[in-house]
Amino acid sequence: MASPSAQSGLREPLPLTAARHAVLLFFVAISLWPVMDVVAISLRPGDRLRTTEFELLPSNPTLDSYYELLFEQPFLLWMRNSLIVSAAVTLTGVAVASIGGYAFSRFRFVGRQGLMISILTTQMFPATMLLLPLYLMIAKLGLINTFLGLTVFYVSTALPFCVWQMKGFYDTIPASLEEAARIDGCSRWQAFTRVVLPLAVPGLVITALFSFMTAWSEYIVAAQVLQDTDMFTLPLGLKSFQASMSTQWGLYAAAAILVSVPVVVVFILLSNYLVGGLTVGGVKE
Structure with missing residues (x-):
C-alpha cells in the first residue's frame, strides 16, 4: 500500500482543480442560458415578453401561456x-x-x-x-x-x-x-x-x-x-x-x-x- 505522502503527491493542486471547475461551470452556464431564457419568456406576462433586464426568471411569473396553449x-x-x-x-x-x-x-x-x-x-x-x-x-x-x-x-x-x-x-x-x-x-x-x-x-x-x-x-x-x-x-x-x-x-x-x-x-x-x-x-x- 502506498504511503500517505505518495498518495498526496498524486493529487492535483487545489488552484488547478478550482480553475478547471470554473471553466466547466462557465461553459455549462453558456449552454443553459438559452434554455433559461425560453423558460423565462414562457412565464412572463403578455405585456412584457421581451425585456432588457438581466433576470433568470420574471419578477411576476404567470402560467397564462401554458394555460392558453393547453386549453385554448x-x-x-x-x-x-x-x-x-x-x-x-x-x-x-x-x-x-x-x-x-x-x-x-x-x-x-x-x-x-x-x-x-x-x-x-x-x-x-x-x-x-x-x-x-x-x-x-x-x-x-x-x-x-x-x-x-x-x-x-x-x-x-x-x-x-x-x-x-x-x-x-x-x-x-x-x-x-x-x-x-x-x-x-x-x-x-x-x-x-x-x-x-x-x-x-x-x-x-x-x-x-x-x-x-x-x-x-x-x-x-x-x-x-x-x-x-x-x-x-x-x-x-x-x-x-x-x-x-x-x-x-x-x-x-x-x-x-x-x-x-x-x-x-x-x-x-x-x-x-x-x-x-x-x-x-x-x-x-
Missing part, C-alpha cells in the same frame, strides 16, 4: 399527431433496419456490395433533394394528407443510416454464438431473435432514437404532405404562432418547453436499455 389551442391534438407519426416511424425503422442490417452482415448474395454502396451513397445528399420525387411517388399512391404517406417519407429517409448502423453492430457479434444456438436446436430465426437481438439492443436503441428524432421535429416534409389543419404535427402547429406582423412569443416558448419533454423521456427510457443491453445474453449457462 389545439396543442394536444398536434402532440397526438406527432406521437402517432413518430411511433410509427420508430417501430417501422427499427423492424426493417434490424432485419436488413442482419441480412447485409450475415449473408453473401449477388449484388450485396452494390446495394450497400447505393445505400451509403444516398447519405451524401440532403433529404430535401428527395422531396420532389418522393412527393410524386406518394401522390401517385394517393397518400397525400395522410399519416401513412408522411410515415413512408420519413422511414425512407431514415433507413439508410439505420441499416448501416445495424449492419455495423451485427458485425461485432460473433457468428459462433448463432452457430452454438443452431447446434442446440434453434432455427435461424430463433437464433436471430433469442441470441443476436438481445446483444444488439444498444444498436436498436440508437436506431430507435434516430428514427424518433427524424419524425418528431421535422417541418419541411410535413408542410408538403399534410394539408388538413386537424392533421398538423407539432412543427406545423407551432409555425402557426408566427405571423407576418407579429409572433406569439409566449405560446412559442411554452410550446418549446413542452415539446422537449417527450424527447427527454424517450431518451431516459432508452438509455437504460442501452446500458443493460451491453451484457444481456452474452453468457451461456
Whole structure:
C-alpha cells in the first residue's frame, strides 16, 4: 500500500482543480442560458415578453401561456399527431433496419456490395433533394394528407443510416454464438431473435432514437404532405404562432418547453436499455 505522502503527491493542486471547475461551470452556464431564457419568456406576462433586464426568471411569473396553449389551442391534438407519426416511424425503422442490417452482415448474395454502396451513397445528399420525387411517388399512391404517406417519407429517409448502423453492430457479434444456438436446436430465426437481438439492443436503441428524432421535429416534409389543419404535427402547429406582423412569443416558448419533454423521456427510457443491453445474453449457462 502506498504511503500517505505518495498518495498526496498524486493529487492535483487545489488552484488547478478550482480553475478547471470554473471553466466547466462557465461553459455549462453558456449552454443553459438559452434554455433559461425560453423558460423565462414562457412565464412572463403578455405585456412584457421581451425585456432588457438581466433576470433568470420574471419578477411576476404567470402560467397564462401554458394555460392558453393547453386549453385554448389545439396543442394536444398536434402532440397526438406527432406521437402517432413518430411511433410509427420508430417501430417501422427499427423492424426493417434490424432485419436488413442482419441480412447485409450475415449473408453473401449477388449484388450485396452494390446495394450497400447505393445505400451509403444516398447519405451524401440532403433529404430535401428527395422531396420532389418522393412527393410524386406518394401522390401517385394517393397518400397525400395522410399519416401513412408522411410515415413512408420519413422511414425512407431514415433507413439508410439505420441499416448501416445495424449492419455495423451485427458485425461485432460473433457468428459462433448463432452457430452454438443452431447446434442446440434453434432455427435461424430463433437464433436471430433469442441470441443476436438481445446483444444488439444498444444498436436498436440508437436506431430507435434516430428514427424518433427524424419524425418528431421535422417541418419541411410535413408542410408538403399534410394539408388538413386537424392533421398538423407539432412543427406545423407551432409555425402557426408566427405571423407576418407579429409572433406569439409566449405560446412559442411554452410550446418549446413542452415539446422537449417527450424527447427527454424517450431518451431516459432508452438509455437504460442501452446500458443493460451491453451484457444481456452474452453468457451461456
